[in-house]
Amino acid sequence: MAKYLLLKHYRGAPAPVNDVPMDQWTPEEISAHVQYMNDFAARLEKTGEFVDGQALAPEGTFVRYDGEGRPPVTDGPFAETKDLIAGWMVIDVDSYERAVELAGELSAAPGAGGKPIHEWLEVRPFLAAPPTITE
């Protein structure tokens, strides 16, 4: 088994095929989309492949250490960050091929006109603990 992160971007990924902002869909199309996402996660729980899924608020702040005894420096939020993560799902699957297959399914979530969004999702393997037997 290997864990993969499926990353969804607000910005930074190539444009999807069905590229219409969500507030321009009909309320029914939004409901269908939400349902698809919930069903997808529920199905992966049943197959024993779901680990975690979270959504993030769009606005974030950059923070860094500023030396002994000083408060951290903060910067942002930036309106035009070029890469912006919207959320993720962590899956635990048997192969890279399975991870790609599932990301493809997730990307088929319906959008405007009830048609698949064809959204680009990023698939990133986790760096796992080293195996016991190495030779």
Add this chain to the structure above:
Amino acid sequence: MDEALLRSLTPSVLGILVRRGADFAAAEDAVQDALVEALRVWPADPPRVPKSWLVTVAWRKFLDSTRADAARRRREDLVDEEPTPGPVPAVDDTLQLYFLCAHRSLTPSSAVALTLRAVGGLTTRQIAQAYLVPEATMAQRISRAKRTVSGVRFDQPGDVATVLRVLYLVFNEGYSGDVDLAAEAIRLTRQLAGAIDHPEVAGLLALMLLHHARRATRTAPDGSLVPLAEQDRGRWDTESIAEGVEILQAALARDRLGEFQAQAAIAALHADAPTAEETDWVQIVEWYDELARLTDSPVVRLNRAVAIGEADGPRAGLAALSALNDSLPRHAAVAAYLHERDGDLATAARLYAEAARKAPNLAERDHLTRQAARLNARRR
């Protein structure tokens, strides 16, 4: 077996151990062990007097653990002094426990966790599941909390307001898991109301009952939020509403108003309206005025703007809103709603989309996006 009965005995059993001289942290661990033992043994072999059984087993667990401890010599003195079981002031002990677990030296998340375990009798695993954190993390949070309050004397008078704040958090910010945290908060508040006569405790209990009564109607089967005005009032829990109203009226009659009573009064006015249109918004505005005097909270003033919008029209609501800082959480959502009522659909749609981007949770975000979508579809 009756798990609710078992859990309701937790605080008084813990109180007895502490009165016998056990330090709070060790006593609390011992009571947890006894609860686990009870869950294992009781189904096949129910005790005649559950509380005595728990006290005996918990005390034994406490002695076992202190004997095994490095500091055994010092603590074994306690064994010799083991008091004979006798009448105990259970109510006072319970109250002291609430105060201790909500002590102001604790952070809110620590106070919540400690209250649920030591007063509520939930296991660490159940609490961890409810708040979506790993069990080891929750175990650490609880043991740190116990260390923090270890120096607090058990008989010091406590602060009711901090206890109410913790119970409010359990009710309002509970997540999921196999424990119904809202129901648990009600149980603990009811138990507190039995231990102390205080109008704000009654006010909080009424507030919880009135909101809990609407719970089944607050979300659609697909998980989406249903706003108050669109809820199926026929499915509100009338028994819970009646109880909440009765408790609230008795509290208000004592003429010591506080913020929970005022919030409950608003909830009661909503519960009282047969339809959304028949809501007594004028009275609700008056209660928000009271609440603003009591708390000076910007969130209250935001909700007050909504109520003014209903009582005196959306323009009046927008005027009230303009006095508030637009960085307040949900400011954009309130503005969107008032603009929609005022007939300005383009502004409303833009603000709903903005509110969705700022939404603090997924259900609200989806709801606000749907509102934007609904208006945009109407404008096409």
